[in-house]
Amino acid sequence: MRQFVKGNPDLCIGCRTCMIGCVVEHEGRRIFEIDPDGYDFNPKLHVVKTAKVSVPVQCKHCENPACMAACPVGCIKVINDAVVIDQKECIGCKSCMQACPFGVIDVISQVGTSQSDGSKRVVANKCDLCVGTGNGPACVRVCPTEALKLVSEEAMQESVQKKRVATAEAAKAIADAMAD
Amino acid sequence: MTMGVHEIEDAKLIFNFGYNGADSHPIVQRRIVRAKQKGATIICADPRVTECARIADVHMQLKGGTNIALVNAMCNVVYNEGLVDQKFIDEKTVDYDAFVEVIKKYTPEYAETICHVPAETIRKAARMYAKAPSAMILYGMGVCQFGQAVDVVKALGSLALMTGNYGKPASGIGPVRGQNNVQGACDMGALPNNYPGYQNVTKPEIQEKFEKAWGVKLSNKVGVPLTHVPQRVLEEKDPKKQLHAYYIFGEDPVQSDPDAEEVREALEKLDFVVVQDIFMNKTAEFADVILPGTSWNEHDGVYSCCDRGFQRIRKVLEPPKGVKLDWEIICEISTAMGYKMKYKNTEEIWNELIDLCPNFAGATYAKLEKYGNIQWPCRSKDDSDKGTVVLHQGKFANPDGKGKFYTADWRPPQELENEEYPLSLSTVREVGHYSVRTMTGNCRTLRNLEDEPGWIQMNPADCEKLGIKHGDLVKVVNKRGWCITRCNATERVAKGATYMTYQWWIGCCNELTIGSNLDPVSNTPEYKYCNCRVEKLDDQAKAWEYVNTEYKSIRERMGIKMVGKEAV
Numbered sequence: 159m160r161q162f163v164k165g166n167p168d169l170c171i172g173c174r175t176c177m178i179g180c181v182v183e184h185e186g187r188r189i190f191e192i193d194p195d196g197y198d199f200n201p202k203l204h205v206v207k208t209a210k211v212s213v214p215v216q217c218k219h220c221e222n223p224a225c226m227a228a229c230p231v232g233c234i235k236v237i238n239d240a241v242v243i244d245q246k247e248c249i250g251c252k253s254c255m256q257a258c259p260f261g262v263i264d265v266i267s268q269v270g271t272s273q274s275d276g277s278k279r280v281v282a283n284k285c286d287l288c289v290g291t292g293n294g295p296a297c298v299r300v301c302p303t304e305a306l307k308l309v310s311e312e313a314m315q316e317s318v319q320k321k322r323v324a325t326a327e328a329a330k331a332i333a334d335a336m337a338d
Numbered sequence: 339m340t341m342g343v344h345e346i347e348d349a350k351l352i353f354n355f356g357y358n359g360a361d362s363h364p365i366v367q368r369r370i371v372r373a374k375q376k377g378a379t380i381i382c383a384d385p386r387v388t389e390c391a392r393i394a395d396v397h398m399q400l401k402g403g404t405n406i407a408l409v410n411a412m413c414n415v416v417y418n419e420g421l422v423d424q425k426f427i428d429e430k431t432v433d434y435d436a437f438v439e440v441i442k443k444y445t446p447e448y449a450e451t452i453c454h455v456p457a458e459t460i461r462k463a464a465r466m467y468a469k470a471p472s473a474m475i476l477y478g479m480g481v482c483q484f485g486q487a488v489d490v491v492k493a494l495g496s497l498a499l500m501t502g503n504y505g506k507p508a509s510g511i512g513p514v515r516g517q518n519n520v521q522g523a524c525d526m527g528a529l530p531n532n533y534p535g536y537q538n539v540t541k542p543e544i545q546e547k548f549e550k551a552w553g554v555k556l557s558n559k560v561g562v563p564l565t566h567v568p569q570r571v572l573e574e575k576d577p578k579k580q581l582h583a584y585y586i587f588g589e590d591p592v593q594s595d596p597d598a599e600e601v602r603e604a605l606e607k608l609d610f611v612v613v614q615d616i617f618m619n620k621t622a623e624f625a626d627v628i629l630p631g632t633s634w635n636e637h638d639g640v641y642s643c644c645d646r647g648f649q650r651i652r653k654v655l656e657p658p659k660g661v662k663l664d665w666e667i668i669c670e671i672s673t674a675m676g677y678k679m680k681y682k683n684t685e686e687i688w689n690e691l692i693d694l695c696p697n698f699a700g701a702t703y704a705k706l707e708k709y710g711n712i713q714w715p716c717r718s719k720d721d722s723d724k725g726t727v728v729l730h731q732g733k734f735a736n737p738d739g740k741g742k743f744y745t746a747d748w749r750p751p752q753e754l755e756n757e758e759y760p761l762s763l764s765t766v767r768e769v770g771h772y773s774v775r776t777m778t779g780n781c782r783t784l785r786n787l788e789d790e791p792g793w794i795q796m797n798p799a800d801c802e803k804l805g806i807k808h809g810d811l812v813k814v815v816n817k818r819g820w821c822i823t824r825c826n827a828t829e830r831v832a833k834g835a836t837y838m839t840y841q842w843w844i845g846c847c848n849e850l851t852i853g854s855n856l857d858p859v860s861n862t863p864e865y866k867y868c869n870c871r872v873e874k875l876d877d878q879a880k881a882w883e884y885v886n887t888e889y890k891s892i893r894e895r896m897g898i899k900m901v902g903k904e905a906v
Contacts (some may be wrong), residue, residue, distance in 0.1 A: 170389075171371065181786070189783065210387075212389055302365065
């Protein structure tokens with residue numbers, strides 16, 4: 159079962175530190191040194207605020223990813239058990255963006271690249287769990303209220319097991335009540 | 339604050355009034371979130387759905403400018419339902435009867451007509467607050483930035499008095515002060531009426547003490563509050579009372595004071611203006627002399643937290659070549675003006691200061707080093723005095739040792755909505771940008787998150803009426819001024835009310851705010867209420883061209899080096 163990062167709206171204060179943490183992790187420290195137009199600010203997660211909720215949303219790293227199925231050039235791959243877009247191969251067709259039921263894929267213009275007409279390349283962008291950095295997801299690390307958690311297979315299993323036990327105990331309680 | 343910030347996490351109940359921690363102080367909001375996770379009840383009074391309102395057990399979404407009606411009504415419920423702490427009232431307070439006379443009129447039903455909070459919700463909140471084993475009130479600029487502000491603070495204090503919520507852990511009342519070290523500025527006597535340590539300039543024995551210590555004759559007259567400056571420059575007829583010179587230190591009044599046009603006129607008319615700051619700003623454009631200062635990490639010193647906690651700050655960076663430390667600049671100015679001021683380091687300054695302030699006397703550098711944080715009062719240099727977390731234990735700070743009840747009748751804000759200007763406008767904060775944009779506007783990732791020309795928060799129904807969409811540039815205007823900003827359509831604000839943050843150079847809401855309705859005690863302006871009209875801009879492309887040209891021009895004036903695409 160693939161891991162994913164999950165936001166908790168009861169803890170989130172909408173500060174968007176996660177979005178900055180994400181960009182800094184993917185751009186590296188050079189973000190503080192290079193010319194302001196030397197990088198694009200393209201967070202791979204987004205804090206959504208409505209009347210009732212504030213929470214970051216990002217890729218769920220589905221087991222059967224609709225984005226992967228929709229990609230005509232096969233540039234969405236599983237790397238280290240994370241669903242990752244290979245932006246070098248992406249043709250910017252937006253199929254994945256439309257296919258994703260959670261709205262967590264963007265298309266972004268990529269700095270330092272150009273296509274045949276000289277304009278910047280536009281590619282798909284989404285959470286990659288900071289795969290390859292060796293640090294784990296930056297958003298989880300930087301959140302001041304610990305509102306983001308990396309949900310592992312073990313954590314999922316543990317939570318499901320707890321719910322199963324609760325369901326079993328509820329079944330017993332119902333049976334006892336009916337016997338009365 | 340009568341409590342310590344760290345105590346917020348242990349609160350059983352937090353009554354959060356006109357305080358938006360998530361945007362102003364995320365690190366304090368973290369403690370509110372933790373308190374909630376640990377089971378605290380949260381009551382929030384705010385005209386907007388803030389992050390705190392969102393997690394609150396009860397949210398009272400009151401109409402702006404009606405604070406005291408709501409507080410009086412809560413007191414009314416506590417009184418009428420017999421939820422008071424009579425023993426506490428009898429033993430530790432005065433003026434209860436006069437207070438009760440005022441609150442009698444404020445039934446929840448009557449308050450509902452003023453503040454638009456359902457009477458039943460007021461009852462529910464009042465009962466929750468009064469029945470909690472201990473309850474803490476936190477308030478912010480939503481209380482202080484009105485023409486009627488100090489009355490509301492006293493009324494909130496009285497609500498805590500009538501329920502005995504003082505002198506015990508995680509209780510009391512806490513103004514979560516707006517800016518880093520604003521408490522320190524007050525503690526150190528950067529007020530028109532006080533020497534350091536809240537010692538009044540009009541008291542002869544205090545005057546004598548400081549004259550003796552400094553070997554110089556001192557004035558016993560109260561100075562001019564910041565918010566009186568424009569009037570003392572532009573309108574004062576008595577030449578002896580007119581202001582001619584203005585030394586501005588770490589402040590950008592053109593950006594942060596109400597009615598920016600009036601502030602500019604005053605600066606223009608002044609004979610001599612000195613600005614000491616770390617970056618160029620809109621006020622420094624009017625300066626005759628600019629003194630480049632040092633930033634928080636380029637000098638040593640002591641900060642006071644809003645809970646009276648002194649903490650050391652330490653230099654980690656060398657200032658740019660030729661830049662003097664702030665305290666060295668002050669010493670040299672003073673010496674040039676005839677008083678020889680000379681210190682070796684900040685510790686020497688601090689030692690002189692604490693010896694002149696009985697409430698700070700025990701907070702030596704050695705103890706600050708050892709304990710990290712000392713909350714005043716800390717009166718003894720003895721190591722056993724580690725300061726005071728909870729104020730008013732056993733008795734209050736008044737000469738008779740009693741807590742004084744007080745409230746007042748509601749006064750509406752000065753400038754209400756009308757046919758020409760049908761919306762209300764309040765200034766607010768946003769996370770990521772601190773105060774005016776002097777520092778955070780120069781931080782590239784924070785600029786990536788939010789940049790000029792800012793936003794005006796509006797209810798979607800009001801946007802629809804005007805035919806504007808989220809993200810559209812709009813013109814916000816009233817009789818004092820105008821600005822261009824973007825429309826943020828959000829259900830977090832009520833119909834008829836709009837909100838803008840005050841740091842943007844272009845989306846500058848202080849072009850519209852009102853400078854004339856100051857609280858009579860604190861002299862704080864009514865930043866939280868004036869009227870306005872929002873106008874649709876049909877030619878969006880032209881409006882964006884205006885924004886971009888204006889931004890470029892201001893950045894050039896501010897001496898910001900532009901590279902790459904920004905320079906084009």
